[in-house]
Amino acid sequence: MSTGFDRDPDEFTRGARALVVYPDLGGSTRDADARLEETAGLALAIGIEVVDRVPLRIRAPKPGTLIGSGQVEALAETVAANELSLAVFDAALTPVQQRNLETGLGCKVIDRTGLILEIFGERARTAEGRLQVELAHLDYQAGRLVRSWTHLERQRGGFGFLGGPGETQIEADRRLIRDRMARLKRELDSVSRTRGLHRERRQRAPWPVIALVGYTNAGKSTLFNRLTGADVMAENLLFATLDPTLRQISLPGIDKAILSDTVGFVSELPTQLVAAFKATLEEVVSADILIHVRDIAHPDTMAQKDDVETVLKEIGVDPATSRFEAWNKLDLLDGDAREALLGEAAKRDDVVAVSALSGEGVSTLIEQVASMLTQGHRRYRIELDPSDGAGAAWLHQHGEVIGHRVEAGRAIYEVRMSPKDHERFEVRAT
Structure with missing residues (x-):
């Protein structure tokens, strides 16, 4: 033989x-x-x-x-x-x-x-x-x-x-x-240092970062393509995506955000890989929002969720990071199972049921992300040099300019924005 x-x-x-x-x-x-x-x-x-x-x-x-x-x-x-x-x-x-x-x-x-x-x-x-x-x-x-x-x-x-x-x-x-x-x-x-510089530059820009995470083959890349119009490899294969992909997207009330597609996790992911991919996964650690994409039609979907949460903890994701679940692959469910799932998702504010393949529920997901990014906005008084056109443009892009006037040679803006965006603007100004 x-x-x-x-x-x-x-x-x-x-x-x-x-x-x-x-x-x-x-x-x-x-x-x-x-x-x-x-x-x-x-x-x-x-x-x-x-x-x-x-x-x-x-x-x-x-x-x-x-x-x-x-x-x-x-x-x-x-x-x-x-x-x-x-x-x-x-x-x-x-x-x-x-x-x-x-x-x-x-x-x-x-x-x-x-x-x-x-x-x-x-x-x-x-x-x-x-x-x-x-x-x-x-x-x-x-x-x-x-x-x-x-x-x-x-x-x-x-x-x-x-x-x-x-x-x-x-x-x-x-x-x-x-x-x-x-x-x-x-x-x-x-x-890692180069990626950190790029990330710091984005934060100075600044644009919120949304990271798709989930078990391998949960449909992250299909959802990524649906949201961005990109053509990232999205096949019915485990680990179809390994290298991180970043794309710019627009959301209701938000001119620009960065969407990141990341490597899928798996049960008992080798510790060597978790350590080696730390630089890549830093995009997840620093994200403003995590969308946990789950294959809700998979018989082990709950165990897969636990595996993903374990890896997120291992790589140092802050438990306070905003996140919600996208229950994907609705297209694989029908009858009572589908109705029961939709009913359960409707009762929760941290879940959106979707089909990345057909597009069902994706508009609701977009609204959810936009709402999470804009909630808690506050009103700020910001002074700029009248010649600072870039600063004024930034305020219009990332906040709601309520009022604008010039006093004593200074441009005064009344702007409603999130505390995080205000902090980013302050960093930019310095």
Whole structure:
């Protein structure tokens, strides 16, 4: 039986016939079938053919293999009978467990973290995204001994978790990994400083920032495209969007705002990725409003919500940041389920039910965002030099100019605006 180790890495990744295994350790709020479906979707996202899905109940994790010896034998029979080249374990495997399972099953084995990192490696398009994924990969790989990996100079997407020897194979030791990680961190620190300068410039401008957050495949990019008229990649794939996208939009009573589409979260998001993508996720941390886009038709929608809230907490989002939920994918519901959902959403002021695909409810969502940005506006008396045309234009764009007069060589404006906008104007003035 061929194990696939001698195949071309691109062919292996894209054409691999795989078994997805979910070791149920107990205590999870998720349905085992839904979890298997999600992991199969992750595999599909990089072209792996999922031949079989197996849930396994684990009474006590085995240090050497995680699962029991009888379960290993049963899976090995499945691998052999179906000529599979890969087993994807929806769990975190230690290096020893991964190696022992490869020996026991007779095929390549990767865990959930490795699979997610492989997807991120293929999907990252910007130089920043590639740096972030490589750093996360190296952090994960540092404690593992693998047959071969080609993370430093690969031409294809991905970072070699699934493949065999590549065209530019590099047998790296831990010292090389540490050195490379140090260089990547320096480069990302520079990226973070540049992004911070851009963010500071926007705040001086200033324009409110609205960030779309949510579980992967919840429909954030589809909603982003609906609101901005952009053409960001929006497919029915997990992690279709990795690199952050910013667009200018207009809202009722607000001349200009910035809408940010961000990477989707997922349950048990690898800590290496959370750390590596910190610079990108700073857009979320500094946002004025968070719109939590939820796939309300998904059977695990509540568990997905909890996962997103966990990641938001991990990256340091202020609990006081204004936010509301967009219950997306109404188009997938009908009958009593749809009516019940609409009724529940109508009772809450922190929820808007929408279909980003059809546009249903999007106008209500826009009104909600505008209302949140303009609520609490106060009246301010602002003095400007009569020649400060830019300042006067800013006040007209970002506030409601109630009155204007000239006294003692100064232009006096009576303006109604939010305290945050007033603070931004004061920063601009200094």
